[in-house]
Each structure stands twice: as C-alpha cells, then as structure tokens.
Amino acid sequence: MASDLELLCAYVNEKIGNIKKILSLRNLGQDPALKTTFRKIGDEIVMVNELLNQFELEIQYQEQINSSLKELCESLEEEFKDVEHLKEHIPSHLPQVTVAQSLADKPNLDPKEPVEAEEPVLAKKPPKEQRIIKEMQFITTAEFDGVPAYMKSRLTYCQINDVIKEINKAVVSKYKIMYQSKASMSSAKRNLYQRFINEETKDTKGRFFIVEADIKDFTALKADKRFHVILNILRHCQRLSEVRGGGLTRYVIT
Structure with a gap:
C-alpha cells in the first residue's frame, strides 16, 4: 500500500513540476526580447510537422508498393514452379495427326459411293453491338x-x-x-x-x-x-x- 502511495505522490509531484515549467515558459513569452525567438520556434515547429506528414504519406506509399511487390514475387514463384514442372514432364514424343479430321471421322468411306452432303450449319446471329x-x-x-x-x-x-x-x-x-x-x-x-x-x-x-x-x-x-x-x-x-x-x-x- 505504501508503495502505491509513493507512486501516486511521485505522479502528482511530476504534474505539478510540469505546470510550473509551463507557467515559467508563459511568463518568458511575455518578454518582448524573446517574442521574436518564440515566433521563429513556432514557425520551425510547423515546418517540422508538415515534413513529418509528408514522411508519413511516403511511408504509407512505400508500404503499399512493398506489399504489391511481395504479391508479384509470390505469383512469379508459382509460375516458375509450373514451368519447371512442365519442363520435367515433357513426353518423349508427341502424337502427330496424319489424317485430315474430316476423313478421320469417316475412315471406311468408299470413294465410289456418293457422299451425302452435310447440312450446312446456320451461322449464329452476331451479338448486338455493346455500348x-x-x-x-x-x-x-x-x-x-x-x-x-x-x-x-x-x-x-x-x-x-x-x-x-x-x-x-x-x-x-x-x-x-x-x-x-x-x-x-x-x-x-x-x-x-x-x-x-x-x-x-x-x-x-x-x-x-x-x-x-x-x-x-x-x-x-x-x-x-x-x-x-x-x-x-x-x-x-x-x-x-x-x-x-x-x-x-x-x-x-x-
């Protein structure tokens, strides 16, 4: 309990000390010889605040760029893995098409027999022009x-x-x-x-x-x-x- 009271007293004394400092600075601010100096300090504080705001915006922008680059790297790694997989599993030979598709569908046609004409497929109507x-x-x-x-x-x-x-x-x-x-x-x-x-x-x-x-x-x-x-x-x-x-x-x- 005594420890808590000591901490409370220290906290109150710190606040009282801060108030005394603020009052002292306010009294100094009334001195005509120091008004110009305080004004310059105020201007410098405003400039520093604007600079910090610009730093904050730049940091946010760089974080967004960094996040986008990480996503791009992850995507490229996945693509690279896919390419490596394809490269390792290329078949030794690929089938070759030696017969035209129209004949391949009808391999037993007799050249002397008349070929029935296929009904023409009606072309689909072109879609309406999209605005x-x-x-x-x-x-x-x-x-x-x-x-x-x-x-x-x-x-x-x-x-x-x-x-x-x-x-x-x-x-x-x-x-x-x-x-x-x-x-x-x-x-x-x-x-x-x-x-x-x-x-x-x-x-x-x-x-x-x-x-x-x-x-x-x-x-x-x-x-x-x-x-x-x-x-x-x-x-x-x-x-x-x-x-x-x-x-x-x-x-x-x-």
Missing part, C-alpha cells in the same frame, strides 16, 4: 506528386484511386440501366431511369456523368468532406468536371 461505358482513369504517381500538399492533406495515392474505383462502379451501374430495354426493367429500375433522364441537360448530352444520389445508390461511399476533397483532386487531375443547374451538381467523366 461502351466510359470510366474514369486512375491517377498516376506522377500526377499524385503534382497535387499541391494543401489540397491532398493526408490522403494517399491508393485512397484516391479507391474512390475512382467506386465512382466507376456508379457510372457502370447507372448506364447499364440507361442502355437496358425498358420492357425488361423492374419498376424500381424504371424510376431510376426516369430520374437519369430528368437529370440530363444540353451540357451533358452524349457525356457520362453521375450525381451524389448515384454515389449513394450504387456504392458504399459517403458524400462527406473527405469525399469532396478527393473530388477537388480529381478536378485538378482533369478526371472530371462539374455541370451545375437546377440545384444539382453533375460530375462528368472527362
């Missing part, structure tokens, strides 16, 4: 490095590309409904289709765009402050533009 849905391209490391520090804050390269992946999911989901036959639509999809049509403007005609409602309907993203910061970065990297009107912001894929 291409434009998706946003991922940003490169060079583009990420070119984004001003104040704009990307503590966001990482991979976090931004993860959001691009979700935006592309919303774009594909929306335009699959737009290109679907109305006769095959459920009532819910018809309501979505009508909303999509109502959101079109002359400035978005022939272009691919989404709105925040599409983000909510088709992705797990939240249209919060962080999301809008990433949208600013994507505008800076010329991945999207905005078309406003009717109280609605349309994010157009560029």
Whole structure:
C-alpha cells in the first residue's frame, strides 16, 4: 500500500513540476526580447510537422508498393514452379495427326459411293453491338506528386484511386440501366431511369456523368468532406468536371 502511495505522490509531484515549467515558459513569452525567438520556434515547429506528414504519406506509399511487390514475387514463384514442372514432364514424343479430321471421322468411306452432303450449319446471329461505358482513369504517381500538399492533406495515392474505383462502379451501374430495354426493367429500375433522364441537360448530352444520389445508390461511399476533397483532386487531375443547374451538381467523366 505504501508503495502505491509513493507512486501516486511521485505522479502528482511530476504534474505539478510540469505546470510550473509551463507557467515559467508563459511568463518568458511575455518578454518582448524573446517574442521574436518564440515566433521563429513556432514557425520551425510547423515546418517540422508538415515534413513529418509528408514522411508519413511516403511511408504509407512505400508500404503499399512493398506489399504489391511481395504479391508479384509470390505469383512469379508459382509460375516458375509450373514451368519447371512442365519442363520435367515433357513426353518423349508427341502424337502427330496424319489424317485430315474430316476423313478421320469417316475412315471406311468408299470413294465410289456418293457422299451425302452435310447440312450446312446456320451461322449464329452476331451479338448486338455493346455500348461502351466510359470510366474514369486512375491517377498516376506522377500526377499524385503534382497535387499541391494543401489540397491532398493526408490522403494517399491508393485512397484516391479507391474512390475512382467506386465512382466507376456508379457510372457502370447507372448506364447499364440507361442502355437496358425498358420492357425488361423492374419498376424500381424504371424510376431510376426516369430520374437519369430528368437529370440530363444540353451540357451533358452524349457525356457520362453521375450525381451524389448515384454515389449513394450504387456504392458504399459517403458524400462527406473527405469525399469532396478527393473530388477537388480529381478536378485538378482533369478526371472530371462539374455541370451545375437546377440545384444539382453533375460530375462528368472527362
């Protein structure tokens, strides 16, 4: 018990000592001769803090690169094992096809007998032309490095590309409904289709765009402050533009 009291007293005395130091430093800060020095120290602390933030982002990026390289090495090792296995089990000889396949199927044909003509196989109808849905391209490391520090804050390269992946999911989901036959639509999809049509403007005609409602309907993203910061970065990297009107912001894929 005495030991616990001693530890408690030591802890309280340490806190009291810290308070005295803080009060002493505050009094020193009122000295006009030292104000300039303290201001310079404050500026240096801010610079060091920004540098540490940059180090943190770089470490996260290098960890992601390292993880990707490990996965690549593991994949290459598996491929190498497969190649070695094939190399060790090559057969001594391979069978050779000496008869045409059409004759091989009918080895006992008499050349004097008439050959029945085979019914022609009807060619399959070519599939309908698929409409291409434009998706946003991922940003490169060079583009990420070119984004001003104040704009990307503590966001990482991979976090931004993860959001691009979700935006592309919303774009594909929306335009699959737009290109679907109305006769095959459920009532819910018809309501979505009508909303999509109502959101079109002359400035978005022939272009691919989404709105925040599409983000909510088709992705797990939240249209919060962080999301809008990433949208600013994507505008800076010329991945999207905005078309406003009717109280609605349309994010157009560029």
